[in-house]
Amino acid sequence: MGQYVDLLKDKVVVITGTTSGIGKAMAKLFAAQGAKVVxxxxxxxxxxxxxxxxxxxxxxxxxxxxxxSDFAQIKNLIDTAVKTYGRLDIMVNNAALEPQILLKDLTVEEYHQVIDTNLGAYVFGCRYALDYMLPQKSGKILNINSVTKEQIVPGVGVYSLAKAAIGNLTKTVALEYARDGIRCNEVCPGLILAGAFENPEIREWAKDSIENGTPVPRLGTVDEIAHAALYLLSDEADFCNATSLFVDGGRRLI
Ligand SMILES: NC(=O)c1ccc[n+]([C@@H]2O[C@H](COP(=O)([O-])OP(=O)(O)OC[C@H]3O[C@@H](n4cnc5c(N)ncnc54)[C@H](OP(=O)(O)O)[C@@H]3O)[C@@H](O)[C@H]2O)c1
Structure with a gap:
């Protein structure tokens, strides 16, 4: 049994969206566990x-x-990580937008912005990571998905469309490349104190949904998501492939 220290020792980890929220928490936790974080x-x-x-x-x-949302920049991110640290062990697709738009109001521009950022970037994050992971015959890819891959919430339809598709992306990578030493999993957060929920007005607006729509009646924390991600990226989870780890207080059941 491994100890809960240095779980990612010397692993080169690329994470999208580390400037705030869950991505920032993962960057700090993974570095504390020995990773070289890009x-x-x-x-x-x-x-x-x-x-x-x-x-x-x-x-x-x-x-x-x-x-x-500019996929060439994802390639540059991954290439830069490999140029700097010599290899790519872990790719975490996390960056996303969550605009509140009812379908009746959706514009073509908004559709492309959400789908390119929330889905296309995950597809090409996997795609360009495979360029390095396949020759190495090793690698771990983690997609930060959402409870909304299963649960439809009015006003975030296009967001949840992308999240549902990420479920299939995770399964595709997991199935196509398992024999090449590559695993792909996803963490599905429920309502987390990050992003829109950092705004007290939004928390107040969503109070009923947080307290009555979640069996564990509170927001989750970014650290709770980061620890779930750490588990799936550790060697201790090497038999997990196409696993969807819901960290949602049971919200998906309601
Ligand atoms: N918070 C929740 O309740 C919740 C629930 C379920 C799932 N999630 C998922 O968790 C992930 C992280 O969200 P969060 O809650 O931590 O939100 P957040 O604090 O708003 O963080 C979003 C991150 O994505 C980055 N980002 C957005 N658009 C980008 C773009 N075009 N290019 C590069 N980076 C971009 C942002 O960086 P810049 O602005 O600096 O570009 C930021 O670092 C997302 O996939 C989200 O869907 C969150």
Whole structure:
């Protein structure tokens, strides 16, 4: 049985969307567990702050400014990680937008923005990671999905469309490349104190849904998601493939 220290020792990990929320929590936890973390996002200053915090705590990290809706920038992110650290062990697709748009109001531009960011970037995150993982005959890919892959919430229809498709993407990678030493899993958070829920007005608006729509009647924390991700990326989880780990307080049952 491995100890709960250095679970990712010397692993090279690329994460999309480390400037806030769940991605930031994963970057810090993975670095504390020995990983060399390559973070990304559009907000350079916030991304660099996370790198500075990791380094101040004795960890190793760098930031690559990346807009994941431009898939060439995802390739650049992964290529830069490999140029810097020599290999790619783990790819975490996490960056996403969650705009509140009813289907009747959706524009073509909004559709492309959400689908490119929330789905296309995951597809090409997997695609470009495989370029390095296949010759190595090893690698782990983790997709941060959502309870909304199963549960439809009015106003986030296009978001949940992308999340449902990520479920199939996870299964496709898991099935196509398991024999090449590559595993692909997903974490499906419920309502988490991050993103929109950092706004007290949104928390107040969603109070009933948080308290009555979740069997564990509270928001989850970013650290609870990061720890679930850490488990799936550790060697201790090597028999998990196409696993959907729901961290949602049981919300999917309601
Ligand atoms: N919070 C929840 O309740 C919840 C529930 C279920 C699932 N999730 C999932 O968890 C993941 C993280 O969300 P979060 O809650 O941590 O939200 P968040 O704090 O808003 O973080 C989103 C991250 O995505 C990045 N991002 C967004 N668009 C991007 C783009 N075009 N290019 C590059 N980076 C981009 C943001 O960075 P920049 O703005 O710097 O680009 C930010 O770092 C998402 O996949 C989300 O769907 C969250």
């Amino acid at each position: 973070g990304s996002g559009r907000r350079e200053e916030l991304g660099q702050q996370v790198v500075d915090e990791i380094k101040a705590a004795g960890g190793e990290a760098m930031f690559v400014k990346t807009d994941v």
